[in-house]
Amino acid sequence: MPKKNGNQPDRAPETPVPMKGGQMIWEAMVREGVRVVYGHPGGAILPAYDLLSPYEKEGKIHHVLVRHEQCAAHMADGWARATGEVGVCVATSGPGATNLITGLATAQMDSVPIVAVTGQVPTNLLGTDAFQESDVVGVSAPVCKHNYLVTDVADLPLILKEAFHIAREGRPGVVLIDICKDVQNATGEFRYDFEIDLPGFEPWPNVDMDIVRTAAELINKAERPLVLSGHGVQLARMGRELLELVERAEIPVVTTLLGTGNIPESHPLSLGMGGMHGEAYANRAVQACDVLIAMGMRFDDRITGRLDSFAKQAKIIHFELDRAEVGKNVVPDVPVIGDLAETLPAMLPMIEERRHQIWLQELKEWETDSAQTDIINYEVDELIPPYVIRQLWHSTSNASSEPAIIVTDVGQHQMWECQYFTHDQPGQLLTSGGLGTMGFALPAAIGAQMAFPDRLVWAVAGDGGFQMTLQELAVIKQEGNLPIKIAIINNGFLGMVRQWQQLFYEKRYTGTPVWSPDFVQLAAAYQIPALHVTKPEEVVPAFEKAHATPGPFLIDFRVKEEVNVYPMVAPGAAVDQLIRRPKPAVMQGYSGVQPSW
Amino acid sequence: MKYTLIAWMRDKPGVLSRVSGMMRRRNFNIDSLQVGHTESPGISRMTFVVDGNERMVDQVIKQLRKLVDVTRVEDISEQPIVAREMALIRVSTNADNRSEIVQMVNIYRGEIVDVAMDSMIVQIVGAQDRVDSLIDLLSNFGISEMVRTGPVAMARGRTERTARRSSAVWRAQANGRDATATERFKTGGV
Numbered sequence: 001m002p003k004k005n006g007n008q009p010d011r012a013p014e015t016p017v018p019m020k021g022g023q024m025i026w027e028a029m030v031r032e033g034v035r036v037v038y039g040h041p042g043g044a045i046l047p048a049y050d051l052l053s054p055y056e057k058e059g060k061i062h063h064v065l066v067r068h069e070q071c072a073a074h075m076a077d078g079w080a081r082a083t084g085e086v087g088v089c090v091a092t093s094g095p096g097a098t099n100l101i102t103g104l105a106t107a108q109m110d111s112v113p114i115v116a117v118t119g120q121v122p123t124n125l126l127g128t129d130a131f132q133e134s135d136v137v138g139v140s141a142p143v144c145k146h147n148y149l150v151t152d153v154a155d156l157p158l159i160l161k162e163a164f165h166i167a168r169e170g171r172p173g174v175v176l177i178d179i180c181k182d183v184q185n186a187t188g189e190f191r192y193d194f195e196i197d198l199p200g201f202e203p204w205p206n207v208d209m210d211i212v213r214t215a216a217e218l219i220n221k222a223e224r225p226l227v228l229s230g231h232g233v234q235l236a237r238m239g240r241e242l243l244e245l246v247e248r249a250e251i252p253v254v255t256t257l258l259g260t261g262n263i264p265e266s267h268p269l270s271l272g273m274g275g276m277h278g279e280a281y282a283n284r285a286v287q288a289c290d291v292l293i294a295m296g297m298r299f300d301d302r303i304t305g306r307l308d309s310f311a312k313q314a315k316i317i318h319f320e321l322d323r324a325e326v327g328k329n330v331v332p333d334v335p336v337i338g339d340l341a342e343t344l345p346a347m348l349p350m351i352e353e354r355r356h357q358i359w360l361q362e363l364k365e366w367e368t369d370s371a372q373t374d375i376i377n378y379e380v381d382e383l384i385p386p387y388v389i390r391q392l393w394h395s396t397s398n399a400s401s402e403p404a405i406i407v408t409d410v411g412q413h414q415m416w417e418c419q420y421f422t423h424d425q426p427g428q429l430l431t432s433g434g435l436g437t438m439g440f441a442l443p444a445a446i447g448a449q450m451a452f453p454d455r456l457v458w459a460v461a462g463d464g465g466f467q468m469t470l471q472e473l474a475v476i477k478q479e480g481n482l483p484i485k486i487a488i489i490n491n492g493f494l495g496m497v498r499q500w501q502q503l504f505y506e507k508r509y510t511g512t513p514v515w516s517p518d519f520v521q522l523a524a525a526y527q528i529p530a531l532h533v534t535k536p537e538e539v540v541p542a543f544e545k546a547h548a549t550p551g552p553f554l555i556d557f558r559v560k561e562e563v564n565v566y567p568m569v570a571p572g573a574a575v576d577q578l579i580r581r582p583k584p585a586v587m588q589g590y591s592g593v594q595p596s597w
Numbered sequence: 598m599k600y601t602l603i604a605w606m607r608d609k610p611g612v613l614s615r616v617s618g619m620m621r622r623r624n625f626n627i628d629s630l631q632v633g634h635t636e637s638p639g640i641s642r643m644t645f646v647v648d649g650n651e652r653m654v655d656q657v658i659k660q661l662r663k664l665v666d667v668t669r670v671e672d673i674s675e676q677p678i679v680a681r682e683m684a685l686i687r688v689s690t691n692a693d694n695r696s697e698i699v700q701m702v703n704i705y706r707g708e709i710v711d712v713a714m715d716s717m718i719v720q721i722v723g724a725q726d727r728v729d730s731l732i733d734l735l736s737n738f739g740i741s742e743m744v745r746t747g748p749v750a751m752a753r754g755r756t757e758r759t760a761r762r763s764s765a766v767w768r769a770q771a772n773g774r775d776a777t778a779t780e781r782f783k784t785g786g787v
Binding site: 137138141142145149166198199200201202322323324326327328331 | 606607618655
């Protein structure tokens, strides 16, 4: 459970020590337990970088030089998603700071705690359009939980403490601190034992037990209950309690993209992901349940489809920490506002042991209508992406006792990963859900791998997205040959856009064919071992080779070009209005037996 | 429907742009916005008039409350309130109509704050409809310039602060019953 109070009022007051502003940044980070920062230096942040060196020498803080600031934010994001701690990124003023924005927006949309520090021109030049000046506080405000411009060194220690507090507490998010260059050079008094006094910041709303009871009563009465669980379950670390709830009352579970693995996907009550590319039966369950228990999710349009036909028959219970998400898209019948780590355990004792045989039987029949087994049951004679992902799952399950962390980019391969990889643990999949940021996979995987050096981390990307941030391959080497494995699902197209063009724009493939370099030669230039895979029978050996090779490894899967993600709910359609895979299915030669993969 | 909201916020640099930026980003329609100091130093008070439906206003309140610098938000639309706005109106005059204008302004308890040979400035403070109606009358003489604030508002007859009470709760109480848990949480809860 997250710490509810960062203050330690019982201690003797800390004696302030004189310190330069630039050093205060690092001192505060050490106090916050930050070990790694991702950044790129430049003129306006130089004083701070200069004062970083003693912290690096003493091994307190490790600085990772990125090749583009967007990736500094993504790496901090990957670190934060993997650990649950606050990720930190640093950039200089102007272009450094504006380059961060995409990464910060990605983290903010997915409730990932990040503190970003940017240099700013000296206070006397503020507002003069000085060299490398940009209004970073103005530019970043819409994609931040909060932000600060520091023009006086006396304010800096408190601002640093507030920033970490705001980023971490409640629904996590991004806080940016823009620090003028002269403030970094100025000497002030540093102490860090402030009481946080933010009357307008209410991270943990009080829980109303009446409403928890109302929710429990509704669940106890339900005949066709369904849990729709999201990222909030992972943020509150309530996976076990969720499992207890659904097992006791026999409630099937659909997850959002970021909720994958909230309960093990191999569990009989798991229906997998719902929404735009969810299985037909998962969405059908949403449209047929009588009580929909939404937990730590925000009714994104990708999960609800057309809102005015979303779960109209159901009573909706919404467990949510962020009040503003309650009633934003869907108005619940029972809004349970508060920390899920408080509300769910409080509700559990009120939940009766129930069996829902008829409901589960019905779901079981629907489950025969599956786009996934549909394709899994065909033997492969061409290299298709779902097969590659399925093998990735087999291979990683065999290669490591701890579940692998899969970091995906955005697009078709991301949806295939959700469909064909069985996530049995929360947090196994790190992906940009809300913002859908291409180029996320490689840098976020670097962050996750640095957080867990011993775990198996796979970055799965398309040929389009990979080329957005491939310069970060250099970081893999500079950071001592990080053992990241990279799979490029290379279909020569911006696949998801092409799929939309095929389905909604009469196959006019404008701007979607992608020319790519030879990724194996490219990897060689970065001294990373790599392989091409063009045939199905090469897939398993390639994965085995990757797992057997110490250090990084890259596989370029040259998959069949025009394969679509099915089923698909067209944007703006109701979730039970599906576009299905045309028959015959993609594969030839049905063998009639369950294949080995 | 028009809703009147009051928000209290820490008087920090950029707080106005945070609030207006959030309103623009979320596509909320603000009719008017007034900012000023309050009885507590360091706290500013904003009065909003928002045009929309109940769900939108519910979101406005919740999104405002999410801003770290905003300390309190109240929806006073359904309470008895005093709401006043002010206008300065430059009316074209001549020797013939000057006294007629003065009379009208007096009826409206306005003030003439400046007089020139061919124009005068009229000041009016009052509820929105009163200001509207005087402007309407004066337009017959020719208004050459006008500036008008939006309303500032305060709830009547209560000394105790009843912050964070949703309009659904006010309505329930007006109907002589206690609010249900669902109603209490409707616009953010207690």
